[in-house]
Amino acid sequence: MAEARREDRLSAARTPSPSPLAGLPIAVKDNCDVRGDVTQAGSEAFATALAAARDADCVARLRTAGAVIIGKANMSEFAFRNTGENRHFGTPLNPLDPSRLVGGSSSGSAACVADGSAVAAIGTDTGGSIRGPAALCGLAGFKPSEGRISTRGVVSLSETFDTIGPIARSINCCAIIDSALADEQWRPLADMPLEGLVFGVPTTLVLDELDRQVADAFSRALQSLSRAGATIIEFSWPEIGQTQWQEAYPVISHTEVYASHGRLVDERGHTMDPRVVDIILSGKPVSMRERSEALKVREACILKAHERISRFHAVLMPTVPISPPLIAALTEPDEMNRVEYMIGRNNEIANFFDCCAATVPCQKAGDLPVGLLVQGRHGDDRRILSIAHSVEACVSDPVL
Secondary structure (H helix, E strand, O other), X not given: OHHHHHHHHHHHHOOOOOOOOOOOEEEEEOOEOOOOOOXXXXXXXXXXXXXXOOOOHXXXXXXXXXXXXXXXXXXXXXXXXXXXXXXXXXXXEEOOEEXXXXXXXXXXXXXXXHOOOOOEEEEEEOOOOOHHHHHHOOOEEEEOOOOOOOOOOEOOOOOOOOEEEEEXXXXXXXHXXXXXXXXXXXXXXXXXXXXXXXXXXXXXXXXXXXXXXXXXXXXXXXXXXXXXXXXXXXXXXXXXXXXXXXXXXXXXXHHHHHHHHHHHHXXXXXXXXXXXXXXXXXXXXXXXXXXXXXXXXXXXHHHHHHHHHOOOOEEEEEOOOOOOXXXXXXXXXXHHHHHHHHHHHOOHHHHHOOEEEEEEEOOOXXXXXXXXXXXXXXXXXXXXXXXXXXXXXXXXXXXX
């Protein structure tokens, strides 16, 4: 409150107008350093670590913009679990229906925005960890292009795929925070009328096994966009249907997480969730040659994918193919594995193929949350945010 009052005094004296973030309460995922706090990354393995001596770059930039950092948000241990499960600090429940999960790994970030504890929160996204929880909580979320936001001071999961972005109640709020995180002067989003925009809808993989409510909401959203003047084109995207990229993705990410945390497993593995230990150690036997081959596969996939989607203003798909899963899924191994896969499946495409992507809610009022993913090529961040802003106004019936 003292920081907020200080920002109020500064804002009253500022010319020109202050940052739109001045005095607003923002939560930060617990893998980001906040000066004076211990960064635990959802794990007891860091319980005896020293408090951070400085803010992560993303936190420092928020403070510079006048945001008030109100606390650390819970998360899946080391950002691994798409379900949001955390055996150490508790698994966040979905504020819209406490019998259901938030999704992960930025589980606490989404939950605290959905329940009104913060106006926005920072998450990290290595395989959908911003967009999945945002979609399952009826919120907006944005995964930027790789390299747009500094990851210094953030506990790494994969140096190749890690990105940092916002979860908030609207795309405009996400865009304001994204500008601060990127150390850019805030400029309002460009007006992008839907009439004349061309959207591609992949028929490969991303529409498979949709829950009925997700399928209905996605269909209604496409109809609304079409009525508003947008052109919807279904297209085949063979690259995302091939197992080649799905095999290369964990080779790259697991070797990197082992490089970052393998020694910690040796020292503190007894304090970790055994499944997390298994994931970290899975990177140990991977050879440099295998990693190099996986990186080459990715480079080739990115070139083909970006060429394929270049004829569209954006690509659309359901953010998560399933409705917010029941907590009971965590007690049934087969169902838990299915939920884990389905929350990440569509979202991982943007990470592996180096795209930026935003999710907006598209369910009817009173229904469980459904997210619509708006995805574009690397570097198209501001344009995709502008398009997502127009899409949001057309399809969203926000959960309040």
